[in-house]
Amino acid sequence: MEVNQAEVVLCEFYFSDLKQNKLRPVVVFKNNLPYNDFVGVPISSRVDRLNQDEIVICQSDFVAGQLPKRSKVMVRKTFVISKQVVVKKYGTLSVDCFRRLHRAFCDYFGCA
Numbered sequence: 001m002e003v004n005q006a007e008v009v010l011c012e013f014y015f016s017d018l019k020q021n022k023l024r025p026v027v028v029f030k031n032n033l034p035y036n037d038f039v040g041v042p043i044s045s046r047v048d049r050l051n052q053d054e055i056v057i058c059q060s061d062f063v064a065g066q067l068p069k070r071s072k073v074m075v076r077k078t079f080v081i082s083k084q085v086v087v088k089k090y091g092t093l094s095v096d097c098f099r100r101l102h103r104a105f106c107d108y109f110g111c112a
Contacts, residue, residue, distance in 0.1 A: 001086040003028045003038050006098040008067060008090040011040070011081055025090060026081065027073055027101060040081040041101065045069040051076070053108040055100055057093065065091015073101055075108045 003009055007028045014021045026040035045068075047056055053075040059066045067090055093101070105111070 001083055001089075003031055003083060003086060003089075004092070005029070005031055006093045006095075008043065008062075008065070008093065009040075010087045010090060011085045012087050013085065023087065025067060025071070027093065027098075029078060029101070029105070032080070036084065037080050037082050039078060041105070042074050042077045042079075043067070043071045044074060045071045047072050053104060055104050057097060061094055061097035062091045063094045065089065067091075073104075075101070075104050078105065078109075 005028055008025055009028060010023055010025050012021050012023055025043040027043065028038050029041050030039040032038050043057070047070055050056065050072060054072045056070065056072050057067070058070045
């Protein structure tokens with residue numbers, strides 16, 4: 001499935017035994033065209049405790065679609081994801097929300 005920057009997608013991740021899997025939403029941080037993967041930032045609905053690298057997203061942060069619950073984006077867990085594991089799209093973050101995410105990413109990873 002094709003993905004675009006700032007989209008929130010649901011991905012299917014398998015555990016190392018390849019018998020069990022977990023579905024997890026992620027933000028598409030950077031689409032690695034023309035390759036078959038993208039840089040994604042995982043999302044969790046456990047917002048009771050926030051770390052410095054996490055930002056909260058809610059329904060008002062979307063220009064299209066939404067997540068079922070108020071959630072947090074976990075910058076420190078950013079990684080490369082195959083487009084083949086994308087199950088569905090939840091929606092697209094607003095420009096302002098994506099800028100907040102980008103700032104959090106640069107603060108955490110030390111971008112110039």
